Amino acid sequence: RDEPVFDGQYSNRCYQNAVRDAFLDFQRRAARAGRYTHDEDERFTEQWERIIMHLPYAFQAKRMFPAVFHRDREGTSMWDDVEAIVGAPPAREDNQDNASWEKAMDQYRRAISKTDAYVTFHRNRIEKGQRASSLIGNQYTGSIFLALMSTFESDLEDNTDLDGVRFGLCGYGSGAKAKVFEGTVSPNWREVVSRWNLFERLAGRVAIDAVVYEELHKGVREDSVVPPNGEFVRSEEEESDLEGARRYSWISA
Structure with a gap:
């Protein structure tokens, strides 16, 4: 087909x-x-104290990570315990088409996601990253950074000791391209995270009606819904010799 196709299951x-x-x-x-x-x-999924995921929606990682959970644990006693509950992966039958095979594997991974081992794993290593996403929605390229902030701020609130631990991070782009990398938490992470106030700022959001939304969407609204405070704003003096240049001014808190 020449036109784009949206298929949620295929996208997942x-x-x-x-x-x-x-x-x-x-x-x-x-x-x-x-x-x-x-x-x-x-x-690795045991070495990483937290796993930070790109989250198109809040529970994406919970539903999609069983594939990695499975592959990383194969050949270990941890996986033997899970397999004793869900059974061995379905064997592909001769002449079985891709659609039915993928459906069988989806059902198998769904069974993995319901085991106590996976539920505990997700709660301990991934869940904190989805808290902010559940309040915001899809941030696209900003999603993995939001999950990182959500995790750090939640751990700060819990007074968790993260000094020197490793995080695993999984980024993803809509072209079905992913990248996995890791990082080590700096000892001064609390000082940095304490300045974010992520959840406090989310709690202070202002609701807008459909009229204001349309004005913002079409770019016809001249005034900000919320007065700028401690942030950059587009400058009213934007004359420049550079084509497409935009100028910004800092508004102090």
């Missing part, structure tokens, strides 16, 4: 497969760099 499968493949690629690169030995070291 692209996300799931891309993140899984990116994770396996990261695993191979880490092994070549001497960072990781598969048969000796603790698996």
Whole structure:
């Protein structure tokens, strides 16, 4: 077909497969760099104290990460315990078409997501990242950064000790391209995170009606809904010799 196609299940499968493949690629690169030995070291999803995901919607990671959870734990006693509950992955039958095979695998991963092992894993390592997303919605390219902020601020509130621990991060783009990487938390993370006030700012949002929304959407509204405070705004003096240039001014808090 020449026109774009929207298929929610297909889109989810692209996300799931891309993140899984990116994770396996990261695993191979880490092994070549001497960072990781598969048969000796603790698996990455256990090494990472938190896992930060691109979240098109709040519960995307909870529903899509079982594919990585499965692959990372294969061959371990952790996976043996899960497999004792959900059984072995479905074997692909001769001449089985892709659609029915993918449907069977989707059902299998859904079964994994309901096990106590996965529920606990998600609660401990992923859930804090989805809290802000559930209040905002899809941030597109900003999604992984929002999940990171949500996680850090939630851990600050819980007085969690994250000094020096590793985070795993999984980014994704709509072209079905994913990247997995890791980072180590700096000892001064509390000082930085304490200035964000993410959830406080979200709680102070102002509701708008349909008329104001249309004005903002069409770019015809001249005044800000909320007076600028401690942020950059488009400057009224935008004359420039540079085509397409935009000038901004800082409004103090």
